[in-house]
Amino acid sequence: MDFAYGPGRNHLFVPGPTNIPxxxxxxxxxxxxxxxxxxxxxxxxxxxxxxxxxxxxxxxxxxxxxxxxxxxxxxxxxxxxxxxxxxxxxxxxxxxxxxxxxxxxxxxxxxxxxxxxxxxxxxxxxxxxxxxxxxxxxxxxxxxxxxxxxxxxxxxxxxxxxxxxxxxxxxxxxxxxxxxxxxxxxxxxxxxxxxxxxxxxxxxxxxxxxxxxxxxxxxxxxxxxxxxxxxxxxxxxxxxxxxxxxxxxxxxxxxxxxxxxxxxxxFEEGFENVILRHKRLAKATRLAVEAWGLKNCCQKEEWYSASVTAIVVPPNIDSGEIVSRAWKRYNLSLGGGLNKVAGKVFRIGHVGHLNELQLLGCLAGVEMTLKDVGYPVKLGSGVAAASAYLLNNVPLIPSRI
Ligand SMILES: Cc1ncc(COP(=O)(O)O)c(C=O)c1O
Missing domain, CATH: 3.40.640.10 (Type I PLP-dependent aspartate aminotransferase-like (Major domain))
Structure with a gap:
């Protein structure tokens, strides 16, 4: 049996290895x-x-x-x-x-x-x-x-x-x-x-x-x-x-x-556009995290990463369980907490060849998983916050203008 098999695409949101176009x-x-x-x-x-x-x-x-x-x-x-x-x-x-x-x-x-x-x-x-x-x-x-x-x-x-x-x-x-x-x-x-x-x-x-x-x-x-x-x-x-x-x-x-x-x-997308896309996906992710009522592991805005967001879970929840369930149930790969923050954070990698709708799929999966593990999240809250932001900020795809 191919262990990696799941219906549809694996939603690969670890901060590397990333999706290969x-x-x-x-x-x-x-x-x-x-x-x-x-x-x-x-x-x-x-x-x-x-x-x-x-x-x-x-x-x-x-x-x-x-x-x-x-x-x-x-x-x-x-x-x-x-x-x-x-x-x-x-x-x-x-x-x-x-x-x-x-x-x-x-x-x-x-x-x-x-x-x-x-x-x-x-x-x-x-x-x-x-x-x-x-x-x-x-x-x-x-x-x-x-x-x-x-x-x-x-x-x-x-x-x-x-x-x-x-x-x-x-x-x-x-x-x-x-x-x-x-x-x-x-x-x-x-x-x-x-x-x-x-x-x-x-x-x-x-x-x-x-x-x-x-x-x-x-x-x-x-x-x-x-x-x-x-x-x-x-x-x-x-x-x-x-x-x-x-x-x-x-x-x-x-x-x-x-x-x-x-x-x-x-270069076809434009390197500066690639950089802006990463910033946009990161901002959308942070808005979702805020809407879920969870905390960013990164403590100050000046350090916010555009390629990965680590999210702190409440003490009664094991972040490893979130990672495990997301993969088993929704074919969504999230990053786990490492070493000192094991069990305490999970990570969304928004890095590499990804677009906004893929991210919204990931955020929907995270919401369902949070609910699965007993966190009282309002379904759709993170997706709504992220998509409201993206709606006003996603440019036309450069090659299609
Ligand atoms: C910041 C950083 N440095 C180094 C490494 C190690 O790279 P590799 O696993 O390719 O040896 C990683 C891997 O995730 C990383 O994120």
Missing amino acids: EHVIRAMNRNNENHRTPAITTLTKTLLDDVKKIFKTTSGIPFLIPTTGTGAWESALTNTLSPGDRTVSFLIGQFSLLWIEQQKRLNFKVDVVESEWGQGADLDALESKLASDKTHTIKAICIVHNETTTGVTNDLTKVRKILDKYQHPALIIVDAVSSIGALDFRMDEWGVDVVVTSSQKALSLPTGMGIVCAGPKAIEATKSATSVRSFFDWNGYLKCYNLGTYWPYTPSIQLLYGLRAALDLV
Whole structure:
């Protein structure tokens, strides 16, 4: 029996992996090819040029690596830092926690700056650390842009400002796994040195490609970084870029064609429209949450995420039960609460290739599930709040104007 089978489409509303558009599925449905042909070389060149647009960088160098977000973290760290290097890393949810654990395993000295889950990175703490670090022992600031556990987005312009204020040379290394392709991310303007993302989030591709973008300071840092790296060594890529062969090892041909199709969809819709669509879906979701009388896990508006909303349930309800029932009864996949917020929050991922009516279907399913688990929700209340907002805010589909 195919466990995944249910009538109709699975309403996939986890914050990654996300829906793969038909167009992308078809583009990937192809035989293997020799990755050393001019056709793949040309395709790769277009991909490297075009991914830069969604990182908003002209000076960054992208690496398309067969890995996941976790491997992309490791690639960013090992190429730029040496064992014993001091990092400042913000602990605001499960993904920042996992990244911090990775940094420790790689033998960096991590200054962990913890905030309550639901809050953004404590930038006052960063400021005092940098103010007292006169000899520049801090080599990197590691920050998750969009903490997928809590639906919190950090303002990276503030991080850059603090570093500039103290003329501190630390690298800014950013996890933008649930941001790139959904949120406005300006690598060059914000002075970010390394950014990592992965294919199964806003790009709406299968899992398996980590995308790392390294700015000039990070590329320079590789020359003195002594962390052991082999598979993830950027030099392998850089050598191939110089030779025009592009691949130090065999890429997934299917993912390359998929990425091409995914980027084409983004540019056809217009990247700025994609960003606005994510903001719109997020706002509609928050209005529904408010109408249900539930609380957003993210504690301040300035941190609201456009790609995921984590919703706090009353203490007498187990959020895991909501996730389980939504899937079993309504073919709706919601994100569960992780670690500290397990059982306490569930998450609606509004990221990737989604539209407004799909979201309304999800919200209707959440309402029914809430009722199922004994929460006294008024059926239709969230859908009404969200659709009233969307009615006035959904533009015409760009390709149909
Ligand atoms: C913000 C963030 N960082 C890192 C990861 C880890 O990525 P992966 O599961 O692709 O290794 C995730 C996964 O959800 C994430 O949301």
